[in-house]
Amino acid sequence: MMTGQQLAAIADHICPMYAIVDPRGRIVRVGPTLRKLRPDLKWEGRRFFRVFDLSRPRRVRSMEDLVNTAGSKLHLHFRDTPQTSLKGVLVPLPEGQGAIINMSFGISVLEAVRDYDLTSADFSPTDLTIEMLYLVEAKSAAMEASRQLNLRLQGAKIAAEEQAFTDTLTGLKNRRAMDHILERLINSGRDFALMHLDLDYFKQVNDTLGHAAGDAVLQHVARVMVDCTRQSDTVARVGGDEFVLIFNDLRDARQLDGLAERLISQLEVPIPYGGKQCKISASAGTTLSVWHDGTITAAQIMNESDLALYAAKGSGRARHCFYQKGMEKDVLAQGN
Known part of the structure; x- marks a missing residue:
């Protein structure tokens, strides 16, 4: 017994x-x-x-x-x-x-x-609670696996979106991103200035030293622009040697002119590559306005900055000009 x-x-x-x-x-x-x-x-x-x-x-x-x-x-x-x-x-x-x-x-x-x-050791081996615990653990494991998968997918989505809005050579925003930011600023009604910058003598670098040298120059230019702007501003490469800078809540002409002069001055410093010196400069055109009525469009803003840039190049390059009304007539006159 x-x-x-x-x-x-x-x-x-x-x-x-x-x-x-x-x-x-x-x-x-x-x-x-x-x-x-x-x-x-x-x-x-x-x-x-x-x-x-x-x-x-x-x-x-x-x-x-x-x-x-x-x-x-x-x-x-x-x-x-x-x-x-x-x-x-x-x-x-x-x-x-x-x-x-x-x-x-x-x-x-x-x-x-x-x-x-x-x-499970705290329950009787025949207790149905054991089965429930296994189900709960399996569900928790499945939910965690699903959460991790969602995080990876979200990360991949963010990376893909970031890549879609990034210029792969310079790491700057690309034209697509610039268009998106510009439309958002217009719709918000906030004040901003847009500067269109084009490199001078860049073609000579490509022709004499090759496209690898040209790529190195573009990467150097991108670093200079990022260093000269604020974190809240946007710097985008919109063409081969064309760049757009968007300045949030900044309409002070003297401040913008000083910034453009500083950019041009730094870009005129020769850039070493392969034992040689790459010499470039830059011209820039800026448009600034207060968009209250919502009638202005991104195309108009870009056109105004293009006209100002054209005026800067026409005045001898390595210059900066602001858009002014009537520039359209001047361009037409020069074309004739």
Whole structure:
């Protein structure tokens, strides 16, 4: 015949959330999982109703009432926090020695696993909770895999969009990005200035030193422009040796003229390449206005900056000009 200790060891394995209560309602022994829920509690000798509060059946007020619930489902929870809800069923022990109450978490098992860091080892091998935990783990793993996939896809999308709006040689914005930014600024009604800059003597660099030298010059030009502008401004390469600079909330002509002169001055410094010096310069045309009525278009703005650039080149290159009304007539006159 097995001893009480051996029987308790079996109970620990097949129903690890049990409590044995003596006829006076004091706890004699609890299973290992139940003990894990309150590791600092001295279980043995504590009154069952001091640890647990029985919500159903409502009529239970004493140990005798509790024993009379044998076979019925019990709804109870811990009196202290966290007040984890439990389900239970009571079986009387022979010869009036008390009762054993086997408990489970019911639908609160997920919260319990989270609150008490439980694993499958804390449940009976035949407990359906094990299957639920496996399903939850599988779902969590699938959700995490889906989240990681979404992050990678989002990253790929952002990278693709960034690539679509970036000039691969210089790392500046490209024409597509410039058009998008320009339309957004026009629609916002904000003040801005647009400078169209074209390199002088760049063709000679390509013709004499080759396209690799020309690429190195363009990359150097891009760095100079980024260094001379603010983070809120836009620098775009819109053609072979053509660049557009958009200055947010900047309409001060003196400030813009000074910036253009600084750009031109820095771009006139010879650029070393392959033991030789690449000499270029730049001409720039700027248009600035306050767009309140929404009638101005991106095409008009670009046309005004083109006319100003044409005027700068016509005045001897390495110059900067602002658009002024009437420049269209001057261009027509020069064309004739």
